[in-house]
Structures are given as structure tokens and as C-alpha cells.
Amino acid sequence: MTFAIVNAHVVPIEGESFEGTVVIEDGKISALGPDVEVPPGADTVDAQGQWVLPGFIDAHVHLGVWEEGEGWAGQDTNETTNPVTAAVRAIDAINPREQGFNDALAGGITSVNVNPGSANPIGGLAVALKTSGRVVDDMVLRSPSGLKSALGENPKRVYGEQKRTPNTRLGVALTLREAFTKARNYLAKKEADPESYEVDLVNEALGSVLNREIPWRQHCHRADDIATAMRIAEEFGYQLVLDHGTESYLVADKVAAAGIPVLYGPMIVSRSKVEVRDRSPRAPGILEAAGVEVSIITDHPVVPIEFLVTQAALAMKEGMTRQGALRAITMNPAKVLGVDDRIGSLAPGKDADVVLWSGDPFDFASRATQVWVNGEEVYTYDSALGEGVFDKR
DSSP states (O other): OOOEEEEEEEEESSOOOOOEEEEEETEEEEEEEEOOOTTTOEEEEETTOEEEOOOOOEEEEEETBBTOOOGGGGGSOTTTOOSSSTOOOOGOOOOOSSSSHHHHHTTTEEEEEEOSSSSSSSSEEEEESSSSSSSGGGHHHHHHHEEEEEEEHHHHHHHTTTTTTOHHHHHHHHHHHHHHHHHHHHHHHHHOOOOTTOHHHHHHHHHHHHHHHHHOEEOSSHHHHHHHHHHHHHHHHEEEEEEETTTTGGGGGHHHHHHEEEEEOOOOOOOOSSSGGGOOHHHHHHHHHHHHOEEEEOTTSOOOGGGHHHHHHHHHHTTTHHHHHHTTTTTTHHHHHHHTTTSOOOTTTOOOEEEEESSTTTTOOOOEEEEETTTEEEEEEEETTEEEEEOOO
16 A cells, blocks of 8 residues: 655655655655655645654553553553563553553554552563554564663662562662573573573573663662662663663763663652652753663553653753653664664665644644554544544554
């Protein structure tokens, strides 16, 4: 199927904006530009001056594993029976029928990264998904896309209440080091004697981090926990990503020097615990100015996913550049997830995850009016009904 979006204000993310056309063929972007001609026989969508952008990306959500309004029945975020659950997989608990997937599409978000929770020092394997589909396996961009870990208050509280290790920051760090040491020994034995070793799913998952096949997704808020995360990453040589990073702006120079990306957020929240008392909407701009690759996240359902762009606009209001704010919900998270060759910008050969906005998406009055995922129209705002119409294919 070939069609073209014409008479559009196109914001490709990489490259200058222009008035023109985007051509989509067989689920991919085939051409775009101010002088691009519509292929013979192609259908056209007249944007009438509306804005065309790539689908936004939220690189840290619990969409589908922490279902809103479902209570315990929809809560599959944390397996709190063991501090080290590296082998559990978020993909096994995702319900693609959760309402939040529709909210994502209505908010122009076409890709997400679903993480396990932060109750355990080592929580499990994340998965990067498209936000449209009936079966989660058909929605996968990358699986696994990282291994979730947590420092700070959450594992302290959970295991402190159980009167078991770890119940201090000392114990949480020890748990990580012991797990990585065991995994390193496991990999050495596997290499030395590949015929006799027994497969261990926990060590296989940790081994994929040690081998730098997937990143270590480190939940941490306080600056001292960020320092611990960097210290342990240096000891074991893995690829570190800071999730939340509430106080990362206080050590922005050190984070930048180490080349560590920060997924900042959630931003529109109260100071619900000690760790986030210094959260600041100025943080993304400070990090950007220091040279840190910043993404903005909702931690859905902590902040409802449709407010991803609202958070980016807030960051811009408080000092982030416009281009930085756009990249924080497009190319930067695509890079963190290792799928920037497919999504994150409008370019020939990339997936046709395209959103038509009534105006500038940073204007709170603008809305997504049409959304395509893999070139298939999956959401349309019906102004007569005053609501969106979804087609999850």
C-alpha cells in the first residue's frame, strides 16, 4: 500500500522542518521533502497545513503490566519473592488490551519500553514495543531491550519489611555485586567447558549485560545512588542507563563525562518520597547543556502516558532547547532502546510510525488527529464525535 501525506508542515527531527510531502510505501517511509511528488496511483491525505512528526517514544513505562483501575488483578510489575529476578520477562505479563495503549496512541506515542518494577535490586528483562496490536509478540521492537535494576528506597523498603537482605543501601549494592560476580564465574565456566555447564536463566540474563548485549537499566534518584550506579558499572564494564535520575542534574558533569544517558521523569508528580524532593523541571535543560543525552519519561501509570509531550513542553519552558525537547521523546529514547535505525525520526527506510497533529504538539491545545503505525492507520480523532476512533488491527 502506497499513500502520501501532502500539504503538511513536516518536522523530521533530524534535519530542518519544511512544507511538503511524506510518502509511505509498504509500512516504510519511502520519500519526504518540499518537492517530493506523489507516486502515480497513490492515495493522498491532505494535511491542510497540519504538523507531521514521527511517533513519540516513552522509554520507561509499566504499560500493560501495571493496569490502571484493576487492583491486584492487573498488578504484575514486581516479583517480590526474591531480590534477584533477572530472568523474569515483562513481555510475559503485558496485556495489550489495557486502556493505556489507546491513551498512548491518542497522545501520539507509537513506541514504548515496558519495564518490570523497582521493588527488587534486580527486577527483570524489559521489552520495547509498538503501541498498536492485538498480540504482544506482534508488537515487539526489541526483546529484551534491557535489564531493570533498582537502587535506593524501593528495595530497601520491600526487603526491610520482610526482615531480609537487602534492607540498606549497603545490602542493595552487595546484592548487585554478588549477582554479577556469580554471572561472571558462570560465563567463564561456560566458555571453558561448554559441554557440561547447566543453563541458568538468571546468569544468562546477567551475562547478556556483562557481554554488553543489552543495557543495564538502573532505577535511581539521589545523586549518591547515581554515583553508586556509576561505580558498579565501571567495576563490571556494562552499558549503564540511568532511569529517573532525579538528582542527576546535580552531577551532570560527571554523568556527561561518563557518556551515560539519562531517562528523566516522571516530572508532573508531587514530592511523594524523600528521594524525589529535589526533582526539578529545569533538570532536563541542565543535563542537555552539560552534554548528556536526555530522554523524558512518564513512568506510566505514575504520570498518564498521554502527558509525555506535556512534560517535554514543561522541560522546554524551564530551559531545555526546543530541539532537545523534541529529541528527548524521539531520537534519544530510540537510541537508548537500540532501535534508532527503525524509529525516532522521519527518514527514508524507517518504519512509518507517523503522527498528524492539529498544530505544534508543544501547544497544549494541539491534538493528534491521525496516527499511523507501520503505515497502518490506527487512530483518528473524530471531531464530530469529539473522541478518538481506534483500529488495533
